[in-house]
Amino acid sequence: MAQFMELAEVFEELEKIASHKEIVRKIADLFLGLEGKEVRDSAYLFLGSIGPAFENPTLGMGDKLALKAIAGAYGVSEEEVKERYARTGDLGDVAFELNRKGEGNSLTIEDVFSRLNEIKKATGKGSQDEKIRLLSEILQRARPEEGKYILRITLGKLRLGFGDQFLLEAFSIAFAGDKKYLGRIKESYSVCTDIGELAEALARYGPGELGHFSIRLGRPVKSMLAQRVEYFEELEKRIPGEKAAEEKYDGERVQIHKNGNEIQAFSRRLENITSQYPDIVEAIRKNIPVDKVIIDGEIIAYVQKGEDSTEEFHPFQKLMQRRRKYEVEKYTEILPVAVFFFDILFLEGKSLLKEPYPKRRSLLEEQVKESGIIRLAKRKVTESLEEIEEFFNDALEKKLEGIVIKSMDNDSIYEAGKRSWFWLKWKAEYAKGMRETFDLVIVGKYYGRGRRKGSFGALLCAALNQEEQRFETFTKVGTGFTDEDAKEIDNLISGHIVPEIPKNVVIKNRMLPDIFIEPAKVIEVLGMEITESPGHTAGEGKGETGLALRFPRFLRIRRDKGPYEATTVKEIRELKERT
């Protein structure tokens, strides 16, 4: 049975060491001498805890109670403990000073670990006194160095200055003989996120155990994350052909584990956040009938607007009001949330991590009944980058931050804990950063489709080619309009509808609008990037490809301008060359 003193001594040494390599070596040496459950318990203790984050391992003891325990253990007044605390700023140091115990018997790791667990488990009426008694008693038995660290761990203030990655390195050396297993240990840790369980398995079975870890109910896996791309076309380069664009919700990542009646929610940091979202738990109970399932999604605060119940989403900061201990129920009313599920990781006893995304998505759709606050991430599957751009513009219109593009390939597995190239994120701020406005001529109108069916769709807009005295299309604007704007524009253009493409307008077949409008009305449009585009005609000819304005947004109607005062193709080309 290993002594807690061994741990305490290593903790003391580690506080003084700065070298990464030396720290890892020291930890590895210690773990080499431990066995079985001691390995597991020590792994938690090194991180200043008594269990994995998802088990909420806090002991529920603050300074006030600890102060009483110290006074009781060493027979001094609370006043004296307070004075010493004011001087040292650390109750661990205070306990160290007051403890007069000499060389006598030390505690075992097991003694300390099980006592800390008892402290945690004391809840309800009279539990504060019980916690004080339990801590006080073990402090009496502890040597000074031991007492110091018992206190720091109890208060959640061990702070040795390193995190779980150092431990993983040490495990590689201690249990696999060298650092070459580190990569595989990290991979296992993404699936088995309980560092104690991982350490114990490695100690017992060696590196052969790696790869055997599987996703399990009650133990969240690390979230898969998206890579970012530098420019829009990179989406096509990284994921050629058919792909899925999903709306990107800027809220809180959540992994839901449903095991019969027991429903748990885990955050991206793998903390148990179930108690914050009673509304979501309730809705899952109703709308996800399957017995055993793990699903992945994003919780977002939202506002429902207007009669047609269009939605707008609140930014992440707002959702953080739901991070509370008290008045949780009240806040489910004050700040309603929805959860958008986009992945399924486990179903009826079977891991789905190695299944490709299209299969996972269809299983997800089978299991999740959309209703009220339970939703599926909205998506569009397409080969066309243009359609993705439109989907992106629609997302911005709803005040979302962007989209996530997902590979549909056979190898598109769920890469737990990785920033994966199977998922790419694209946000408004990634666009090249130009923010220019253009005065463009309306030459066509598209009807609303999908969500906007029956309402305002988009306008095809052109720039003026001065030399040729004609209008060449430059962008299709579908966002930024209020309902009033839409009505006003419909009024303005109603007198200018023509049956075919006007002679002085050049439109590519693939851009043909539902209605042609003769050049007469000008609107101001904000855009973020000018790109070469086979779809538009602005500046096309003489060996040049047409130019297009990317991520356009309607700003206002320019009643003061006529079509021949619109932004010219020449100006656009110059701007493109400058930016």
Ligand code: AMP
């Ligand atoms: P970021 O935090 O900017 O790296 O973006 C990745 C995060 O976007 C993920 O961790 C999720 O929490 C969040 N997210 C929102 N919507 C989706 C979606 N449809 N698919 C994947 N991740 C999403």
